[in-house]
Amino acid sequence: MHSFHDLLLNRRSIRKYTSEPIAPEDVKLILEAALTSPSSKSQRSWQFVVVEDPEMLTQLGQCKPNYATSVAKAPLAVVVIADMTKSDAWIEDASVAAIIMQLQAADLGLGSCWVEVHNRFRDDNEPSEDYVRQLLDIPEKFGVLCIVTFGHKDEQRRPIDPARLEWEKVHIGKWQQKQAE
Ligand SMILES: Cc1cc2nc3c(=O)[nH]c(=O)nc-3n(C[C@H](O)[C@H](O)[C@H](O)COP(=O)(O)O)c2cc1C
Known part of the structure; x- marks a missing residue:
């Protein structure tokens, strides 16, 4: 059993996966996690x-x-989209769901990586969102925030070192100048 804090320190972006498929019950847990997400x-x-x-x-x-x-080599990707006509906070809604899936995956010992799609472009200046919408038959009213890839880890990443956290970014009471901004 690890604590939630340990989970946060050990969650790193994993971009290389083994060919082992993800068990269907784990896929279900990841999606269930997404569906629990708070939203505006x-x-x-x-x-x-x-x-x-x-x-x-x-x-x-x-x-x-x-x-x-x-x-390309992930056994599973979840494309996170949101109805832009339903919420002016669609990016926030989708972002929360994406990270919650990543944390659920980390808890299952799986690796994951967020691949940004919104505001990104292909070589020919085609918006990445248009490309993904067309590939997956997604209606125009959905924004495509990101693709989250999942898989069994095929690379080791060091956990986050609590000693290196940027505490200068935390302001107590009022914002204070702490460094050249
Ligand atoms: C909004 C956002 C967009 C990201 N886009 C990409 C991406 O397009 N490709 C990628 O490989 N990683 C992407 N990442 C992962 C970051 O590169 C990664 O979180 C960062 O380097 C810190 O490393 P860590 O997740 O291992 O702590 C993204 C992460 C976030 C939160």
Whole structure:
């Protein structure tokens, strides 16, 4: 048993996965975690597209030229979308759901990585969101925030060192100048 604090220190972005599939009960727990997420005005503007097909994962990995490396070889990706007509806080709603899935995955001993799609572009200046929408038949009214990839870890990352946390970013009582901003 690890504490929640240990879980936070040990959650690192994992971009390399073994070929072992994720057990269906773990996939269900990850999605269940997403569906528990708090949301603005309880609008639950998010929806989730679960992708396990290797060909589709390869195509999703081409949503932008860099930093989408974890997608093509992941056994599972969840595309986090939200109805922009339902909530002006759709980005926040979707972000909360994405990190909650990552924490659930960490608790299961799985690796995960957030791959940003919103405001990103393909080589030809096509918005990454348009590309992903078209690939997955997602209606226009949904913003595509990110793709979260999951898998059994095939790389080791050091846990976060509590001694290196940026406490200067915490202001007690009032904001204070602490360094050249
Ligand atoms: C909003 C957001 C966008 C991110 N986009 C990407 C991405 O497109 N590709 C990627 O490989 N990692 C992405 N990451 C993961 C970050 O690179 C990672 O969280 C950061 O380097 C800190 O490392 P850690 O998660 O291991 O602590 C993103 C994370 C966040 C929160």
